[in-house]
Structure formats: structure tokens, C-alpha cells
Amino acid sequence: GAVVSQHPSWVICKSGTSVKIECRSLDFQATTMFWYRQFPKQSLMLMATSNEGSKATYEQGVEKDKFLINHASLTLSTLTVTSAHPEDSSFYICSARDVAGTLYEQYFGPGTRLTVT
Amino acid sequence: EDQVTQSPEALRLQEGESSSLNCSYTVSGLRGLFWYRQDPGKGPEFLFTLYSAGEEKEKERLKATLTKKESFLHITAPKPEDSATYLCAVQGVSNAGNMLTFGGGTRLMVKP
Numbered sequence: 001g002a003v004v005s006q007h008p009s010w011v012i013c014k015s016g017t018s019v020k021i022e023c024r025s026l027d028f029q030a031t032t033m034f035w036y037r038q039f040p041k042q043s044l045m046l047m048a049t050s051n052e053g054s055k056a057t058y059e060q061g062v063e064k065d066k067f068l069i070n071h072a073s074l075t076l077s078t079l080t081v082t083s084a085h086p087e088d089s090s091f092y093i094c095s096a097r098d099v100a101g102t103l104y105e106q107y108f109g110p111g112t113r114l115t116v117t
Numbered sequence: 118e119d120q121v122t123q124s125p126e127a128l129r130l131q132e133g134e135s136s137s138l139n140c141s142y143t144v145s146g147l148r149g150l151f152w153y154r155q156d157p158g159k160g161p162e163f164l165f166t167l168y169s170a171g172e173e174k175e176k177e178r179l180k181a182t183l184t185k186k187e188s189f190l191h192i193t194a195p196k197p198e199d200s201a202t203y204l205c206a207v208q209g210v211s212n213a214g215n216m217l218t219f220g221g222g223t224r225l226m227v228k229p
Contacts, residue, residue: 032215090186093160097215104149104208108160
């Protein structure tokens with residue numbers, strides 16, 4: 001149980017284009033999903049908290065107009081990197097919290113490697 | 118503000134050489150302390166949740182313990198497949214958004 005998937009697992013795009021990353025909870029419902037960014041040999045950096053049916057909450061320093069987050073259902077959240085630039089190249093990971101759970105674990109997806117050329 | 122510090126940053130062990138990873142934390146009130154394992158190029162894999170001081174949990178060669186200020190991840194007789202980065206995270210009661218605060222991780226390398 002508690003499986004989270006991400007699609008695509010890797011993507012290469014040209015500078016100036018937009019890229020959408022999907023995060024799905026496969027066997028549970030998630031009112032809250034989180035988006036992280038991770039640079040090589042560094043820990044996870046929280047970008048935003050995504051709540052089903054409402055606007056995402058972005059961490060300080062994260063441009064909400066550049067990183068568009070949509071959480072349209074209890075099993076799907078999307079992150080769109082708009083007008084991507086090489087500095088946006090990174091490993092993006094989502095996590096989800098089981099709405100039915102009384103515990104506080106977050107389950108992570110496998111990550112998406114974005115390379116902007 | 119919740120804070121997490123992990124040590125050491127990197128640890129090299131010989132196969133079978135037991136050791137411990139440390140996670141020191143500062144939080145106003147602890148909802149939970151979490152251990153994750155992360156392999157290169159993959160997302161973190163959930164290992165344990167600890168909720169209160171004195172609690173212990175085990176899984177195969179791993180055992181996690183918790184005090185009011187720190188948590189230890191004990192690795193008994195590690196194997197090369199235990200090589201990974203181990204992440205510690207906390208969630209405090211003041212955190213209304215259910216966010217996790219992560220430490221920097223410990224990169225464990227187990228040589229055969």
C-alpha cells in the first residue's frame with residue numbers, strides 16, 4: 001500500500017518551453033501533496049504544499065507563476081514548470097499524505113529528472 | 118522553527134560492521150520523527166515513524182530509537198545493499214501545513 005507514482009520519470013526540454021509533471025497516489029486518497037526539489041548530494045527542499053480543491057501554498061523564494069501547481073482530485077497533483085530555463089534543471093519529487101490515516105507519514109514518488117537545454 | 122541535523126554526513130563501513138546514524142532535532146512539540154532511505158536517482162522510501170521518547174522500531178537490520186532531543190538509526194551487520202542516503206525528518210505540532218523538516222542526510226557506503 002501507500003504507492004505514489006510520478007510521470008514522466010525523466011524529461012528533456014528546450015529552454016523557454018513548459019513541462020508538466022504528474023503525481024498520483026495509486027492506492028489511497030491524498031488531500032495534501034507536497035512538491036520538493038533536490039539538487040545533487042543535497043537534501044530535499046520543499047517548494048509548495050498542494051491542497052485538493054484550493055490554491056497551493058508556496059515556500060519563500062519559490063515563484064508561483066513559474067511553478068504552477070494544480071491539485072484537482074484526491075489522487076492527482078500536477079506541477080508545471082513554465083518557460084523553463086537551464087537553472088530549472090533538477091530532480092523533482094512529490095509526496096502525499098493519506099487522508100484516511102491517523103498517522104503523519106508522507107509517501108514519496110520516484111521523482112522526475114528535468115533537464116532543460 | 119523546526120530544525121534537524123544529521124551526523125555524520127557520510128559513513129563508510131565494512132560489511133558486517135555495525136554502527137549508528139544520528140539525527141538531532143529541535144521542535145516545539147513533536148508530532149512525529151521519520152526515517153527514510155533514498156537510493157541515487159529515486160524518491161525517498163519510508164522506513165519508520167517514531168512518536169514519543171523511548172519508542173523503538175525495527176525492520177530487518179535497522180532499528181530506530183527516539184529521545185527528546187535525538188534519534189538514532191542503528192544498523193546491525195550491514196550489507197552492501199544497505200548503501201544509500203538515510204534521511205531524517207520531523208513534523209512539529211506548530212506546523213499546521215503538515216510539512217516535514219528534513220536533515221541533510223547521511224550517505225552510507227557499505228563495502229563487501
